[in-house]
Amino acid sequence: MKKLLTLSALACSALVPTAMAFAEEVNVYSYRQPFLVEPMFNEFTKETGIKVNVKFAKKGLAETLAREGDLSPADVILTVDISRLAELTKQDLVQKVDSPVLESNIPAQYQDTENEWFALTTRTRSVYSSRDRVGRLGDDFTYADLAKPEFKGKICTRSGKHPYNVSLVSSMIAHHGEAETKEWLEGLKANLARKPQGNDRAQVKAIKEGLCDVALGNSYYLGKMVNDKEQKAWADAVYINFPNQNAEGTHVNISGMAMAKYSPNKENAQKLMEFLSADTAQSMYAEVNYEYPVKEGVKPSELVASWGEFKSDAVSLDDIASYHSAAIRLLDEVKFDL
Known part of the structure; x- marks a missing residue:
């Protein structure tokens, strides 16, 4: 019995450190x-x-x-x-x-x-532009400009309902209201070179291939493409632009x-x-x-810093989040992805 009690005590003592280690997770x-x-x-x-x-x-x-x-x-x-x-x-x-x-x-x-x-x-929701056909977009360029007739058939983007684009649309509502944002979405859709598809990198590839001249995309994808042997040529074909520099700032x-x-x-x-x-x-x-x-x-x-400094939109992301349902509704109303 004494031997059994000793073995039991040893077993319990062996479990204590394990339990303590497990707790530290x-x-x-x-x-x-x-x-x-x-x-x-x-x-x-x-x-x-x-x-x-x-x-x-x-x-x-x-x-x-x-x-x-x-x-x-x-x-x-x-x-x-x-x-x-x-x-x-x-x-x-x-x-x-x-x-x-x-x-x-x-x-x-x-x-x-x-x-x-x-x-x-x-990360910014930037606009990429063709180096050869467009060049850099100036500080006076805005997201609203994407709906102008001069960009007819020249824009590529992923699905309007992707969270990255929904957030951008939400920020447009926060600044300009639903009516103006819906009008902007209609103009943007009319300027698309193709039906929304693919991811952000696919839009830059499309610029490289001449399918479009400008595209919406998150900033960090440029860094990823620059450091990808197969995609570096896509990155070399575009400039990254930060819209709304003379307005509320980049989203x-x-x-x-x-x-x-x-x-x-x-x-x-x-x-x-x-x-x-x-x-x-x-x-x-x-x-x-x-x-x-x-x-x-x-x-x-160092690479990101080389893209230059920019003014970011100061609107609270809490406010932007509050407009997400409205953004999705507007995207449905204009049938953006169809």
Whole structure:
């Protein structure tokens, strides 16, 4: 009996460190790709000893969280675009995080007024133009100009209902109202060189092939194409332009994060969120994915900096998110993708 008790005690003592190690973890649900976030998670673990477990997905995270309910293991959610962050808050899948560190690192424009989501990086919704046939678009060029007759048959874009374009349309509503935005969408559609299709890189390829002269696209794709042997020729065929420089500024979208509503590791989740908003992770984001760091004082990569400085739209992303339903309705009304 004494031997059995001793063996039992040894077994229990062996489990204690394992349980403690298991407690020092954080679970992430991510739309962001492994190559981008895993180096940051490794650095976080190195600094804190907290293990990061990641579930990667291309779509459906909101549905997964809703299905899992209060049994969900998710602590932190990483996603792109304000519309996806707004979806999480609207469905009550995230919780408020009160953190002086996050408040200090992230400008108010790029965080939820209720502290339910926070931006990590920014990217512009730029206009690419053919170097040979168009040249650079000046500071007086605006998104509204895309609806002018001079661009008839010269514009390429991905689906109007893609979140990146929905956010742009939402920003147009925020500044100009629904009636004027609908008129703009009708003009933009009339100027398309082809039916909306493909991704942002495909639009730049279309410019290279002479199918169109200008295209909407996120800024960081230019960095990706420049560093892709097969796509560098596409990038070399275009200029990147930042519209609305003499108006309200270029539309800026974000990648961001939120704490899951039923986070089982809240303290570790907050530590990870604070780490991702600080200098080390912000610099890694800038160098790896050609996005703009959200934290002031952290420089973009040398390549991104070479594209030049620009004025960004100061409208709150909270305000833009509030117009997403209206944006989708207008896109349907003008049958933009048909």
